Amino acid sequence: MHNTCSFLGCGYDDDREFATEDYEGPVARWCAGCGDHAILFAAQRLLAAEQLAPEQTMFVSGIGCSSRFPHYMKTYGFHGIHGRALPLATGIKLHRPDLKVFVVMGDGDFCSIGAAHWVHAIRYNTDMVALLLDNNIYGLTKNQTSPTTPQGLPSNTQPEGGYLPALNPLSVTLGVTNASFVAQTADWVPGHLFATLQAAYRHKGLAFVRILQRCPVWVPALFQDAVQNPDHTQLLVHEQGIVAPDVEQVYKNHHPHDPTDLDAARRIAEDTTTVRLGLFYRNEALACYDDVRRVPARTADERIAVLNAELDRHAV
Amino acid sequence: MNTHEASPAAPRKKAAAPVVTRVGEHTVEVVSDSGEGAQKCGQGFGAISARMGNGAWTVEIIPAEIQPPARTPGSTSGVRIRIGEGPVTNWGDAAQLVVAFNEQVLLSRHRLNALADDAVILIEDMWATHEDPAIVQAWNTAMEELKTRSYRFIHVPMEEQCLTLVDNARRGKNMFALGLLACIYGRDLEKTKEEIAKQFRKKSADVYERNVKLLELGIAWAEENIDFRIDVPATPPASDMVVMNGNLAIGMGAIAAGMELCAMYPITPASSVSHYLSEVFERVGGTVHQAEDEIAAVGVAIGASYAGKVALTVTSGPGIALKTEFIGLAIMTETPLVVVDVQRGGPSTGLPTKVEQSDLLAVLYSQPGDAPKVVIAPATIEDCFHCMITARRIAEALRCVVFVLTDANLATGVTPFARPRPDAKWLAPPLDLSPVPEGSLPYQWDPERGLSQRILPGQRDGMFTATGLAHDEASKVTYDPIVNQRGNAMRSRKLAVLQQTLKPPVVVGGDRGDLLVVGWGSTKGAIEEAAERARAEKLKVSTLHLTFLSPLEPGLKEIFKRFRKVMTVEINYSDEADAPFITEESRRYGQLCWMLRAHTLVDVDCWTRVPGEPLRPGRILEVLKERLGD
Numbered sequence A: 001m002h003n004t005c006s007f008l009g010c011g012y013d014d015d016r017e018f019a020t021e022d023y024e025g026p027v028a029r030w031c032a033g034c035g036d037h038a039i040l041f042a043a044q045r046l047l048a049a050e051q052l053a054p055e056q057t058m059f060v061s062g063i064g065c066s067s068r069f070p071h072y073m074k075t076y077g078f079h080g081i082h083g084r085a086l087p088l089a090t091g092i093k094l095h096r097p098d099l100k101v102f103v104v105m106g107d108g109d110f111c112s113i114g115a116a117h118w119v120h121a122i123r124y125n126t127d128m129v130a131l132l133l134d135n136n137i138y139g140l141t142k143n144q145t146s147p148t149t150p151q152g153l154p155s156n157t158q159p160e161g162g163y164l165p166a167l168n169p170l171s172v173t174l175g176v177t178n179a180s181f182v183a184q185t186a187d188w189v190p191g192h193l194f195a196t197l198q199a200a201y202r203h204k205g206l207a208f209v210r211i212l213q214r215c216p217v218w219v220p221a222l223f224q225d226a227v228q229n230p231d232h233t234q235l236l237v238h239e240q241g242i243v244a245p246d247v248e249q250v251y252k253n254h255h256p257h258d259p260t261d262l263d264a265a266r267r268i269a270e271d272t273t274t275v276r277l278g279l280f281y282r283n284e285a286l287a288c289y290d291d292v293r294r295v296p297a298r299t300a301d302e303r304i305a306v307l308n309a310e311l312d313r314h315a316v
Numbered sequence B: 001m002n003t004h005e006a007s008p009a010a011p012r013k014k015a016a017a018p019v020v021t022r023v024g025e026h027t028v029e030v031v032s033d034s035g036e037g038a039q040k041c042g043q044g045f046g047a048i049s050a051r052m053g054n055g056a057w058t059v060e061i062i063p064a065e066i067q068p069p070a071r072t073p074g075s076t077s078g079v080r081i082r083i084g085e086g087p088v089t090n091w092g093d094a095a096q097l098v099v100a101f102n103e104q105v106l107l108s109r110h111r112l113n114a115l116a117d118d119a120v121i122l123i124e125d126m127w128a129t130h131e132d133p134a135i136v137q138a139w140n141t142a143m144e145e146l147k148t149r150s151y152r153f154i155h156v157p158m159e160e161q162c163l164t165l166v167d168n169a170r171r172g173k174n175m176f177a178l179g180l181l182a183c184i185y186g187r188d189l190e191k192t193k194e195e196i197a198k199q200f201r202k203k204s205a206d207v208y209e210r211n212v213k214l215l216e217l218g219i220a221w222a223e224e225n226i227d228f229r230i231d232v233p234a235t236p237p238a239s240d241m242v243v244m245n246g247n248l249a250i251g252m253g254a255i256a257a258g259m260e261l262c263a264m265y266p267i268t269p270a271s272s273v274s275h276y277l278s279e280v281f282e283r284v285g286g287t288v289h290q291a292e293d294e295i296a297a298v299g300v301a302i303g304a305s306y307a308g309k310v311a312l313t314v315t316s317g318p319g320i321a322l323k324t325e326f327i328g329l330a331i332m333t334e335t336p337l338v339v340v341d342v343q344r345g346g347p348s349t350g351l352p353t354k355v356e357q358s359d360l361l362a363v364l365y366s367q368p369g370d371a372p373k374v375v376i377a378p379a380t381i382e383d384c385f386h387c388m389i390t391a392r393r394i395a396e397a398l399r400c401v402v403f404v405l406t407d408a409n410l411a412t413g414v415t416p417f418a419r420p421r422p423d424a425k426w427l428a429p430p431l432d433l434s435p436v437p438e439g440s441l442p443y444q445w446d447p448e449r450g451l452s453q454r455i456l457p458g459q460r461d462g463m464f465t466a467t468g469l470a471h472d473e474a475s476k477v478t479y480d481p482i483v484n485q486r487g488n489a490m491r492s493r494k495l496a497v498l499q500q501t502l503k504p505p506v507v508v509g510g511d512r513g514d515l516l517v518v519g520w521g522s523t524k525g526a527i528e529e530a531a532e533r534a535r536a537e538k539l540k541v542s543t544l545h546l547t548f549l550s551p552l553e554p555g556l557k558e559i560f561k562r563f564r565k566v567m568t569v570e571i572n573y574s575d576e577a578d579a580p581f582i583t584e585e586s587r588r589y590g591q592l593c594w595m596l597r598a599h600t601l602v603d604v605d606c607w608t609r610v611p612g613e614p615l616r617p618g619r620i621l622e623v624l625k626e627r628l629g630d
Helices: A036-050 A066-072 A085-095 A107-113 A115-124 A169-174 A190-202 A224-228 A245-250 A262-270 A300-313 B038-052 B103-111 B133-146 B158-163 B173-184 B189-199 B205-225 B246-256 B271-284 B294-307 B317-332 B360-365 B381-398 B408-412 B481-501 B521-536 B556-560 B591-600 B617-629
Strands: A057-061 A076-079 A100-106 A128-134 A181-186 A206-212 A233-237 A254-256 A275-282 B019-022 B025-033 B055-061 B076-084 B095-100 B115-124 B152-156 B228-231 B241-245 B261-264 B287-290 B312-315 B337-343 B374-376 B401-407 B414-418 B465-467 B513-520 B541-546 B548-550 B563-570 B605-608
Touching (some): A066 A076, A076 A085, A085 B261, A107 A115, A128 A190, A169 A206, A169 A262, A169 A275, A190 A206, A190 A245, A190 A275, A262 A275, A300 B246, B025 B038, B025 B055, B038 B241, B055 B408, B103 B133, B152 B205, B158 B205, B173 B205, B189 B205, B241 B246, B241 B408, B246 B271, B246 B381, B246 B401, B271 B408, B287 B294, B294 B317, B294 B337, B337 B408, B360 B374, B360 B591, B381 B401, B381 B481, B401 B408, B513 B521, B513 B617, B521 B617, B556 B591, B563 B617, B605 B617
Parallel strands (some): A057 A100, A128 A206, B019 B228, B115 B152, B261 B312, B374 B401, B513 B541, B563 B605
Antiparallel strands (some): A181 A275, B025 B076, B374 B548
């Protein structure tokens, strides 16, 4: 872990070692069987694996079941407003590039009310991890259709079944200029989930990870076929992709995919007949907004000199 | 047939000596079609006058479109410049001299009663003899309408003159017009050239040279053909002065306050704050972030503020509407934030380029739930600069949201003011990321004051999750009624603490009398001028101008009681008491008036208008007299 903090008070010696428990907040209040529990644990494991100082790590969320995430972490957190975690996180990174920022949002959050920010955050490519916890339903508000709800699936707002084909978060993201990391994983494949989070964290730029997440209360049947039949899930495999050998033993349906191939990534993302887990695309050569916009710090004297020159320019 | 003077067909002989009239102040308008550069000319004239030591106040006349159809009243683009021997605090009543690039834009000003009855009008006369008969017809019709006043017309062959130097006279008339004004008002040639150099600093030397030639051509033409001069004596100021518009002053104030992030989304009339900052901010370690929308702009500012120094977002009414939910989050999480609202006419898209003071109640009450915040309103361009330093400090000290309400009048108006002396104490201190003392909580409210110390990410042992949900001192989510009551009280109490530090407002004029006029924001100069004229007529009128609107400045009720009548004058909508259906029960008052009535239980009245232009002191004076006569 490279501590790049250059602010007052950051110079202390740091010989701490962190275990998974060091990142555990209060007991999570999600329903029993909710996929969010597994994602929370994977995140805590990741932080321990990467030895991230808890005070240098931030979880930023929107509103919804999954957005309670920061409350259950023992790091800094900002539980924001519905759909708008990404602007908050962007602001945090612009002011504090030293912080490690993770954004956690649900499908209503990310793909519906926050869709504008989603597209632009992908283009900004700010160096952070954005997790879409996609259970295909509005949970906290009690069972309303979300943009990713499968067509025909009944809900409280569309009782005859979803009217339209579901929005495809992967193909949308892969269509945005400057997208630099697009992966999909699932809450019920812990090894793959962890490996994906780790790859996302280590990526330079905005790492977008869609996590298929079960909601046992509102849509219990939804991912059951994939959960029970590993063969119905296809792993994208490549030495540059998500490497999880243990998972590959269990999930034998493999699809070799080179994550530098954007055309192929878009093509396979379009095909939603099979659940695919893995890294669709990665490109670290793309511009990161936080790098492009970084300005050197200035002393008080320097600032005052510039301001005096500006005032002189407008002198009477 | 036209009978106006100085037609190009019969050029006037060079007058032996022009008649010089010495006056204490004079009001000029330069009006053209959009895109012909009248604003550069007029703002330049104002700045040059200020540099020479005249008081000056300029107001831009801005169409809502970039290229509206030419030669229509709707395309009028220009500036009014009021200059004086002493300080000038507002745009005055009527223009006494006008440079008009065509008769249609002149007509628009005439119809708004913007011109004095005896105004001198320098008008481009190419339209009178244009090859298109429709244009000649329009000219003749306009001239008939304009005859109803005793304007004095001087025909100026601007096009013909400019074509001797440039191929496209549309791009040159403004500097020629500046030459006319420079001659008539005896402006210093060197200072005028300096102003041109400043205006074209981003262009090539050729462009500068060409514009100076156009200026000199205008001066030469005026010397030859214009038989009068106006002398507004200028006293070089005793102390250093600067001259700029309010949006620039806001930008400079943000720098002086040590802010490092301005997140914005383009919106008229606020955008030029970010244009200025985009030019300069990086040199002081700052960033302008143009977000994908108004909501993201405030979100980025809140994120940045939460993690570091107080950040800024700049917008106008429609942007305020969009930012509402996020501002509630900043208030609930006690994240300091400065929001500048450059007010324009509303509701909805309203009058995008024109002044109004209609956002006060929206800013105060737009969040659901109780969402206390600080609201301050600069009254002058100088205030625009200094209030940013105040706003940043209050935001930090109180962990609160501070709104700065300016308006389109301050945004584009240009006036000289005392040069600020930047001080390191104005800057935000560096972030202190030391480990927090054991047991520190993120909302460790002082139970009386509601104040608490911010904990920043990066501070060891301080980890917490900020949340818009109801929470306790530890930021733990809770729906407990006692905790929720306390949280509300703590966020509100901070305003009362701030109010204790404020001084009672200054009453200008007698401290008791028949009428007290209360205002806020950019109307200060016009209101005070009107009251001064009233006092000159032996009327017992005083004024009071509020800078702090939330919390309100202390002692208002005591002051109000000393006057027979109290009224506000504002640029927002209120029902007139005698309008159809309006009764004492149904009448809706001006926004400050409404607040003052609730706050003081005094029967405060109001006179408010939404003309899309600054209030004129002469009109306010008429109202004061009417009210005193009641």
